[in-house]
Amino acid sequence: MSLIAVENLTKTYRQGKVKAVDQACFDVQEGEVFGLIGPNGAGKTTIFGCLLALTQPSAGLIKIDGMSPFALDVKQQIGFLPERPCYNRWMSVKQFLAYHHWLAGRPSVERESEIKRVLALVELDVDINRRKVKEMSRGMLQRLGIAQALIGHPRIFFLDEPTSGMDPLGFILIRKLLLKCKEEGMTIVLNSHHLNEVEKVCDRIAFIRKGKIEEVANVAALSHVRQILIVSWLACDTDSAPALAAAAQSSGCTLIEVTGETAKFTVSGNDKAADIIASLTSSGLRVYKSNFEKRELVELFLSAPEQASKETLGQDFEQDQNSENALDESGGSKLPNE
Amino acid sequence: MKVEVLNFQMNRTLFSPAVFAYTLYVKFANPRYWIIPVLLMGLPTFALIIPFSFPHPPLTDEIQKLIAGGILHYFLQPIVYLLLAYLFISDGPAGGKLVAEADSLSLLFTRPMTRFCYVLTRYLAAVAGTSMLLSLSLLVVYLVALCYGVTAIDIGPLALASIILNAASWCSLVIFMHSASPLIAFSTVFILFGCAGVGNVYSQAQQSTNAFLELLKTICLFIDEWFGDFLPSAIDLVAMTAASAFDTYEFAIFISNIAFFLLIAAFALSCREFSYGSD
16 A cells, blocks of 8 residues: 555646646655656645645545545654745744654653754754754755754655755755665655756656646666667768668667767667667678667656756756766765765 | 644644744743833833822822722733734744744644644633733732832732733734734734724714715724624723623623634634645
8 A cells, every 4th residue: 555645636726727736646655755856837846735734635635644634643744844944033943943843742851862863964063052043044944944854753754845955065965864764764755856866866756747747657667768879880881871770660769869870779778779789780780889878867858848848947957967066076975876 | 625624633633732832932032032021011010100209199099099990901901912912923033924924834734733723722822921921010010009009909810810801802813813814814804993993983973975985984884883793802800890780792792702713713724725825
C-alpha cells in the first residue's frame, strides 16, 4: 500500500474558471524520494497545499497513510518546508524552534537537545538565544525552515523549493541532508524546478505542466532512455547516410545529428547501442570510436512540445548550472556520490 | 464546501498549550514590549494620583463615589479592551498585523492542531491576558486609592467578573478580525460598526428633506435593527445587579454575541485556503 495516494486530484479557482491542478494521479511509497517538477505556475505548490490540508481539493481523493490529510494523526507525521519563509520574525531562533517542537507535540524534556540536533543538521551556527529570525539572510532562513521541518522527527518530509535563495554550498547541504534523510527511511516529497537537484536525490519524478501530470517516471529508468550514443568512423568515399538511416531503423533508435564522420543516436540501452554499431560495421563503415553522452533531465523535459515551458525551465536550469560552477570556483567540497 | 472545523478529534482539537503560551507571554519576553500594556495598566492610577497631588477639597462620600465611578468607567472602556486584545492576538510581538497572513498560518496548520483549536486557544489566552492585566491594574489603583483615603472603589467579585466578561466580549471580536480573510474581516466590522453605529445615530436624528440622506438613513436603520444587537457592548455587572431587576435579555445578547463571534471566527478560518493569492 502506498504511503501517499493521490487520485484524480483537481483544484480550481474562480468558480472553476482557473484549473490549477487537473486530474492529478500519483502515489508515493514509504521511504521513497518523490519529486514534483515543472515550470513556475505548473501547479506544484497547489498540489502541496492539498497534500498538507492547506487547501481543499475541488475533486479527487488524497490518502496519506490511509487517512485524510486533515487528520491530526497525519499532521503528526509530517514536516514541511514552505517556499516562502514567512516565519515569526520577532522570535529568536531558539524560540522559533522551541515553538515548533511544542506544536509538533513532542515531549518538552527533549526540546533543548532536539533544537541542537536540527541546527547541527542544517549547519546553522548562530547564537540561537539572541539571534532574531528577522536578522537572518534568505539562505539562513531556508536552513532554519528545514530545521523546523525536521524538528518533530517527521515520517514524511515535504519540501517546497528547498534550494530557493540558497548559495552553492546550501545546494550541497540540501542534497546531503536529503540523502541522509532517505538513508534513515524518511519519505520525501520534493517540489522544485531545479532539475539538477531533483535528479540527484529523487527515486521517481512527476512531470507537471499546466496542472496536469504528464508522466511519472523512475529516475533510474530515465537514465537508460536518455542516453546519446556518439559514433565516429574513418572517412571513406561512400555515402554514410543510408547506412546511418538503416542502422537507426533496424535498432529502433533515432538518428539526431550527423557531423562529418560522427553521428549521434538516442538509444534506450546498451543492447540498442550494440545493434547500431553492428549495423554500421556491416554496412561498411569502419567504426573506430563510440561513447555515451548522458542527456540531462532538463533536455528530456524540454523534448516535450510546450515552448513557453521550455524557456522557463531552460533559465532555471542555467541558474542551476551557474550555482554548480560557482561552487567549483569557490572550491566547495564535493560529496562522494557526485 | 467541506469545513475543517467539523473534523473534530476531541483529544487534540480544543486547546494547544504551545499557542496559549506564545500568545500569552512568550511574545512579551522582551521588556520593551511591556510598554503599552504597562501604560494601559498605569493610566487609572496616574489619573488618580494627579488630582491628589494638588490642593483638593476634603473627601466626602459624594466625591469618593465620583472617583470610584470614574475609575470603574475606565475598566468598561471598549478601547482599553480592544487595545489589549490586539496586543495579545496580533501576529507580532505585542502589536503587529491584526489579520493573520496566509503565509504565516500555513506553516502553523501543518502541525497537529485543528483550526478551531487555534481560534479557541488564542481567544482564551487573550481573555486571560487582558483580564489579568486589567484586574491587576484595578488592584493597584485600589491600593493607591486607599493610601489617599478613597475606599469606595469596588474590587469585589462582580467587578472582576465584569472585567473578565468585557475581555471575553471584545476579544471575540478581535479574534474574528484575526481569523477571517482581510476582506471579510474588515467588511464585517465596517457593516457592524459603520452602518449599525450610524443607524443608531440616525434613529435620533430629525427627518431630512434630502432624499439621498433619507435613503441612507433607511438603510442604516435597517442594518441597525437587524444587526445592531451583534455589536459587542460593555457590560457592568455591578450596575446590573444593583438595579431593581437583572436585565437577563441584555445579558443573554451579550453572551450570545461572544459565542457568535467565536463561531464565525472558527468558521472563517476553516474556510480560508492557504495558497498563492487565496486572500
